[in-house]
Amino acid sequence: xxxxxxxxxxSPTTDLISRQNxxxxxxxxxxxxQMDYVLPIxxxxxxxxxxxxxxxxxxxxxxxxxFNETVGGFIPNTDLSNDFTYYEDVNAFYTQYGNxxxxxxxxxxxxxxxNTRLTGILNxxxxxxxxxxxxxxxxxxxxxxxxxPTANLTFEIAERENITLGxxxxxxxxxxxxxxxxxxxxxRTNVFQGNPDLDPAYSNTFDLGYLKRWDKLTLTSSxxxxxxxxxxxxxxxxxxxxxxxxxxxxxxxPFNLATNIRTGAEGSVMYNPNRKMRxxxxxxxxxxxxDGSFNGRELxxxxxxxxxxxxxxxxxxxxxxxxxxxxxxxxxANAQTENKSIYGLNLAFxxxxxxxxxxxxxxxxxxxxxxxxxxxxxxxxxxxxxEFQWRVRQITASFMYRINEQKKRGRPGxxxxxxxxxxx
Numbered sequence: 460x461x462x463x464x465x466x467x468x469x470s471p472t473t474d475l476i477s478r479q480n481x482x483x484x485x486x487x488x489x490x491x492x493q494m495d496y497v498l499p500i501x502x503x504x505x506x507x508x509x510x511x512x513x514x515x516x517x518x519x520x521x522x523x524x525x526f527n528e529t530v531g532g533f534i535p536n537t538d539l540s541n542d543f544t545y546y547e548d549v550n551a552f553y554t555q556y557g558n559x560x561x562x563x564x565x566x567x568x569x570x571x572x573x574n575t576r577l578t579g580i581l582n583x584x585x586x587x588x589x590x591x592x593x594x595x596x597x598x599x600x601x602x603x604x605x606x607x608p609t610a611n612l613t614f615e616i617a618e619r620e621n622i623t624l625g626x627x628x629x630x631x632x633x634x635x636x637x638x639x640x641x642x643x644x645x646x647r648t649n650v651f652q653g654n655p656d657l658d659p660a661y662s663n664t665f666d667l668g669y670l671k672r673w674d675k676l677t678l679t680s681s682x683x684x685x686x687x688x689x690x691x692x693x694x695x696x697x698x699x700x701x702x703x704x705x706x707x708x709x710x711x712x713p714f715n716l717a718t719n720i721r722t723g724a725e726g727s728v729m730y731n732p733n734r735k736m737r738x739x740x741x742x743x744x745x746x747x748x749x750d751g752s753f754n755g756r757e758l759x760x761x762x763x764x765x766x767x768x769x770x771x772x773x774x775x776x777x778x779x780x781x782x783x784x785x786x787x788x789x790x791x792a793n794a795q796t797e798n799k800s801i802y803g804l805n806l807a808f809x810x811x812x813x814x815x816x817x818x819x820x821x822x823x824x825x826x827x828x829x830x831x832x833x834x835x836x837x838x839x840x841x842x843x844x845x846e847f848q849w850r851v852r853q854i855t856a857s858f859m860y861r862i863n864e865q866k867k868r869g870r871p872g873x874x875x876x877x878x879x880x881x882x883x
Contacts, residue, residue, distance in 0.1 A: 478526035480533050481644075483519070490514040503559035508552075515547040517635050521643055539644065542582040545635035550574045555609070562615075569609040575632060577601040579655055581641055597640050599655045605630060619672035623681075624665075631660040633691065637713050647702055649843070651711045658715055662687040680726035690719035694753050695795060697840045709841050716751035716758065735774040742767045749793065757794075764791040782807040796836045803830035817860045828852040 495509040522540045524533035555569030581597045611625045639653035668681035693713045700708045723745025730738045744765040751758055766788040773781045787802040804827055809820035832847040 478533075479536075479644075480524040482522040482524075485520075486518045488516045503565075504557060506554070506556050508554040511549075511551045511553070513547075513549045515545075517545045517547075519543045519545070519635065519639065521641065523644070541641040543635070543639045543641060544580040544582065545639070546576075546578040547632070547635070548576045549632075564615075565613045567609075567611045567613075571607040571609075573605055573607060573630065575601075575603040575630070575659070577603075577632075577638070579635075579638060579640075581639075597655070599638075603630075603659055605661070621670050623668040623670070625668070626663070626665050629662050629664070631662065631687070631691075633657040633659065633713070637691065642710065648706050649709050649711070650698070654713050657691065657713060658689050660687050660689045660691060660715070660719075675731050677729040678726070680724070682724045683722070685721040687719040687721070688717070689715040690749065692716040692749065692751070692758065692793065693796075694758060695836060695838050695841070696754065707840070714753055716749055718751070719747060719749045721745050721747040737772045739770045740768065760792065760794045762792050765789045777810065779808060779810045795838055796834050799833040799835075801830060801832060803827075813860070816862075817858065820857050820859075822853075822855045822857075824850070824853040824855075826852065 490513070492512040492514075493510065496507065498506045500506060520542050523536045525536045526532070527534045551571055551573040553569060553571040555567060557565065557567040559565040577600070579599050607628045607630065609625075609627045611623060613621055613623050615621045637653050638655045638657050640655050642650040642652040644650055662685050664683060664685040666681050666683035668679065670680075671678045691713050692715075693711055695709055695711050698708050698710045702708065723743060725741065725743040727739065727741035742765070744763070746761065746763045748761045749759055766786070768787075769783070769785040771781075771783045775781050784805040785802070788800060790800045791798045803825045806823045806826055807820065809818055811818050828851055830848065832845075834845045836843045836845070
C-alpha cells in the first residue's frame with residue numbers, strides 16, 4: 460500500500476516532521492452456511508426457500524513506532540497503538556415463487572427476512588483516544604431486523620427478445636474499518652476515525668431492461684432509479700486539537716447522510732465470433748444527488764459520473780489463453796472532495812501442459828501502473844491533495860500440477876458496482 464499526502468499547511472522547519480513506522484495487520488475468519496429447497500410446480504412455476512448465514516470475525520492490530528533521537532532508533536508508541544475486534548453475524552431466511560402467465564409474460568417474486576448483529580470491542584485505551592472520542596461508545600453491540608422484497612416481470616417480445624421490469628430492496632452494512640472508533644493517523648495533521656454510531660443504509664431500486672440475442676451477439680440495456688436512505692459519506696472537520704508546533708489536526712469521519720438518489724442507464728454487449736474469441740463491453744452513466752447536513756453544515760450535492768469495462772478472452776496459437784480486463788471510472792465529486800478519473804489494465808496468459816495435468820500462467824495486474832485514487836479536498840479550514848495506490852504493478856508467474864483431478868472451469872463472476880474487482 461502506497462500513500463502520499465501533500466498538505467497545504469506545512470511545518471516551519473523540517474525538524475518538526477516526525478519519523479514513524481506503522482504496522483497494520485488484519486486477521487479474518489469467515490463461515491458460510493447455506494441451505495436451499497426447490498419445488499417445481501407443474502411445467503411453468505417453481506417455489507424456492509432457503510437459509511443463508513454468514514459469520515465474520517475480524518481482528519485489526521494497529522502498531523505505531525516513533526523515531527527517538529536520544530536512542531537513535533524507533534520505539535513503540537502505546538498511546539497510538541490499538542487492537543480492534545469486530546464480529547458480524549447475518550442470518551437470512553428467504554423464499555421466492557416464479558410462474559409463467561400465458562406464452563409471453565412471466566414473473567418472479569421473493570421475500571428475505573434478515574437479521575444482522577454487529578459487535579465491536581476496542582482493546583486499547585489511551586489519552587489520545589479520549590481526546591477524539593468524546594461520548595462515542597467504544598464497545599458496542601447492534602442488532603438489525605428487516606424485510607427485503609424482490610419482484611420481476613418479463614415480457615417476451617420474440618424468441619430472443621424481451622423486456623423486464625424489476626424492483627428490489629437492499630441493505631448496505633458498514634464495514635469494520637468504517638466503525639472502528641480508534642483514530643488512525645494518515646499524517647501527523649490528519650486523522651481518520653470510524654464511527655460506531657453508523658447505521659446500515661437501505662435502498663429501493665426500480666429498473667426497466669431490454670435484452671436482444673443474435674447468433675453471435677447479445678445486447679442488454681436498462682434504465683434505473685435508486686433511492687437510498689442513511690447513505691454513508693465521509694466528512695472532514697477541524698478537531699480543535701493542534702500539533703506541538705501549532706498546526707491544527709483535521710479529522711475525517713464517516714456518517715449517515717439523509718438521502719442519496721441515483722438515476723442512470725447502462726448497457727452491455729457480448730460478442731462471440733467463434734469458439735476461440737469472446738468480447739464483453741459495458742457502460743454505465745448515472746447522476747447522483749445527495750441531501751444532508753453535518754454539524755450544521757449543508758453537504759448536499761449533485762454530480763454526474765460514469766464507468767466502463769472491457770473483457771476479452773482469446774485462444775492464441777499453441778492453445779494459449781489470453782485474457783484482458785480494462786476498467787475506467789470517470790471523475791466524481793461530493794460536497795467537499797473531487798475525485799479524479801481512475802483506470803487500469805490487467806492481462807493474463809495461460810497454457811495447459813503435461814497432457815492437461817499442469818498449467819503455466821503469467822498474470823500482469825495494472826500493466827501501466829495507473830490504478831491510483833487521486834482526490835482534492837477543499838473546506839473552509841484546509842485543503843489537501845491525496846493519492847492512494849493499493850499496490851504497484853504486479854507480475855506473477857505460476858505453475859500448477861493436478862494429481863488425479865480434472866481441470867476446473869470457473870463460472871462467470873459477478874461484477875461489483877464500483878468496478879474495482881480484479882478479473883484474473
